[in-house]
Amino acid sequence: MPPPYNRTAGAIKAFIAIFHRDLVVTGREFIPFLLQALMQPLFFLFIFGKVLPGIGLAAPNFASLMLPGIVALTGMIAAMQGVTLPLVLDLGYAREIDDRLLSPLPVWWVALEKVLFGTLRGAIASSVIFPLGWWILGPGFAVRPDRIPVLIGMVILTALVGSTIGLLMGTVIKPDQISLMFTLIFTPLLFTGCTYYPWGALKNIAWFQILVLFNPLTYAAEGLRYSMVPPMGGHDFPTLALPWILLALGSSVTFMFIMGIRTFRKRVVT
Amino acid sequence: METTAIAVNNLVKRYPKSKSAAVDGVSFSVSRGEIFGLLGPNGAGKTTNIGVLTTAIVPTEGSATIMGIDVAADPIEVKRRIAVVPQQSNLDRSLKCREILTFHAAYHGVPRKQREALADKLLDELGLGDRKNEKMKAYSGGMVQRVMIARALMHEPDVLFLDEPTNNLDPQSRLFLWERIQELNAKGLTILLTTHDMDEADQLCHRIAVMDHGKILVNDTPTELKKMIPGGTALEVRASASDDLCNTITAALNAMPGATKVDRVTAANEDFPTWRVYAEAANTLIGPAAQAVLNSGAEVRDLSVKQPSLEEVFIFLTGRHLR
Numbered sequence: 001m002p003p004p005y006n007r008t009a010g011a012i013k014a015f016i017a018i019f020h021r022d023l024v025v026t027g028r029e030f031i032p033f034l035l036q037a038l039m040q041p042l043f044f045l046f047i048f049g050k051v052l053p054g055i056g057l058a059a060p061n062f063a064s065l066m067l068p069g070i071v072a073l074t075g076m077i078a079a080m081q082g083v084t085l086p087l088v089l090d091l092g093y094a095r096e097i098d099d100r101l102l103s104p105l106p107v108w109w110v111a112l113e114k115v116l117f118g119t120l121r122g123a124i125a126s127s128v129i130f131p132l133g134w135w136i137l138g139p140g141f142a143v144r145p146d147r148i149p150v151l152i153g154m155v156i157l158t159a160l161v162g163s164t165i166g167l168l169m170g171t172v173i174k175p176d177q178i179s180l181m182f183t184l185i186f187t188p189l190l191f192t193g194c195t196y197y198p199w200g201a202l203k204n205i206a207w208f209q210i211l212v213l214f215n216p217l218t219y220a221a222e223g224l225r226y227s228m229v230p231p232m233g234g235h236d237f238p239t240l241a242l243p244w245i246l247l248a249l250g251s252s253v254t255f256m257f258i259m260g261i262r263t264f265r266k267r268v269v270t
Numbered sequence: 271m272e273t274t275a276i277a278v279n280n281l282v283k284r285y286p287k288s289k290s291a292a293v294d295g296v297s298f299s300v301s302r303g304e305i306f307g308l309l310g311p312n313g314a315g316k317t318t319n320i321g322v323l324t325t326a327i328v329p330t331e332g333s334a335t336i337m338g339i340d341v342a343a344d345p346i347e348v349k350r351r352i353a354v355v356p357q358q359s360n361l362d363r364s365l366k367c368r369e370i371l372t373f374h375a376a377y378h379g380v381p382r383k384q385r386e387a388l389a390d391k392l393l394d395e396l397g398l399g400d401r402k403n404e405k406m407k408a409y410s411g412g413m414v415q416r417v418m419i420a421r422a423l424m425h426e427p428d429v430l431f432l433d434e435p436t437n438n439l440d441p442q443s444r445l446f447l448w449e450r451i452q453e454l455n456a457k458g459l460t461i462l463l464t465t466h467d468m469d470e471a472d473q474l475c476h477r478i479a480v481m482d483h484g485k486i487l488v489n490d491t492p493t494e495l496k497k498m499i500p501g502g503t504a505l506e507v508r509a510s511a512s513d514d515l516c517n518t519i520t521a522a523l524n525a526m527p528g529a530t531k532v533d534r535v536t537a538a539n540e541d542f543p544t545w546r547v548y549a550e551a552a553n554t555l556i557g558p559a560a561q562a563v564l565n566s567g568a569e570v571r572d573l574s575v576k577q578p579s580l581e582e583v584f585i586f587l588t589g590r591h592l593r
Contacts, residue, residue: 017376
């Protein structure tokens with residue numbers, strides 16, 4: 001007699017196997033993945049961190065303020081794309097996900113796996129910015145040694161924010177809307193996310209300073225600034241307060257995940 | 271031991287935006303070890319029916335069980351016992367052929383050694399052994415179908431669902447798949463397949479439910495279904511006759527005692543006029559029919575007794591051709 005079937009163990013095995021599948025597939029295209037994630041930050045770092053300060057169009061410390069923004073943006077976008085694109089295609093017509101949906105685990109775990117794997121992708125993409133920044137910016141490169149644990153937490157949380165947004169987008173967007181939605185969502189996200197400027201510096205444009213607070217990327221960028229920008233003249237660099245940052249990012253993850261799971265279920269079980 | 275593999279009870283699926291129900295009060299049951307066919311035109315509700323049984327669609331009303339487990343109440347337990355081969359490929363194209371099978375088995379908790387051995391065995395059986403490390407991009411329709419069937423068997427399911435398994439395949443691949451399906455069934459696998467191909471239903475299925483507009487019209491063995499045709503059997507008569515003689519021949523055939531109905535049938539590739547004489551025992555009409563043609567002044571070219579096909583059963587039931 002075979003031992004009785006343990007559902008929880010079966011579901012966990014299925015979950016691990018699905019995660020393993022994503023590792024194998026991404027491992028095979030790791031170089032293209034890195035190129036896709038890093039091309040844009042590479043040039044941003046070079047132009048904004050090296051060229052503009054070099055010709056006197058930006059302050060010399062601009063690089064150290066922008067680097068955290070680039071880390072946040074890269075991680076969030078890489079996580080988001082890693083979830084959204086495959087999901088739109090799969091739910092739209094490819095249906096390659098069917099095999100996983102027919103595995104003996106709750107349907108929403110399949111979405112959870114996508115989110116966790118997207119988070120891993122985002123965190124890896126973010127992490128690669130550090131050696132890249134060190135190489136391009138030279139002395140302009142800085143992190144705060146006393147806040148390394150916060151930094152690690154922020155990198156992961158930022159990627160998680162990206163992958164949960166990716167889940168909701170991936171389940172809402174239809175394949176023929178992909179390019180339009182990317183323009184409509186990415187471009188505003190990119191420029192209102194305090195990536196290239198610290199939030200505190202916006203005080204002269206009050207309406208914009210308030211507007212950017214609706215973009216989760218603002219909090220991610222500020223959180224990374226909190227853990228990276230070195231103190232100047234004995235003072236910590238002013239950022240949004242860490243508790244607010246954590247509250248905003250946590251709320252975003254919760255909201256996007258719950259909504260994403262709901263639409264995911266609606267798309268796969270009708 | 272449970273002898274019913276699939277039980278469907280008054281199943282209804284209504285979509286919010288559609289006026290009529292996709293599945294409209296369907297009931298049937300499939301015994302273990304049976305090959306059961308859902309036959310009907312496109313849009314009859316076959317795929318929706320399979321969707322409910324494979325936990326992808328939640329029924330509006332009614333219930334369905336697989337191996338005694340309710341599909342709506344316990345989908346995870348149902349998924350362990352079923353395998354699905356859909357109409358269109360949903361193979362994981364990021365993986366190599368063999369990996370598609372081994373990962374599928376891993377999702378179902380099959381231990382590594384076991385799944386690797388089984389994958390090699392199935393790939394060899396399905397004639398894919400030498401291409402197992404390729405990705406799916408270069409595969410033809412028939413091969414895709416074989417890989418999907420191999421994948422379905424990796425976790426040793428009790429019930430296999432095949433949605434239009436040989437649609438769009440070349441005749442050789444079709445025959446190959448038919449043989450594999452029969453072999454699997456001989457090993458005890460219960461199979462539910464949908465098709466709009468009469469031949470396929472006739473060749474493979476122990477029982478067939480004919481569906482149209484979301485309802486099951488009849489549900490019986492192919493032989494019994496064919497008995498629904500008036501008279502039961504048919505005699506096909508071909509004669510070389512001029513157009514004006516044809517009416518005389520029709521009348522003479524109609525006059526034969528035992529003939530329940532006579533139809534002129536037109537087949538595009540035949541040079542001679544052809545009739546179908548339906549009768550209880552068409553073989554007893556061979557002599558009289560030949561005589562009737564001769565008496566009308568024409569010459570007999572061919573006489574053959576036909577068991578009426580499922581195609582005719584469908585036309586008889588709905589007044590429409592299947593396609």
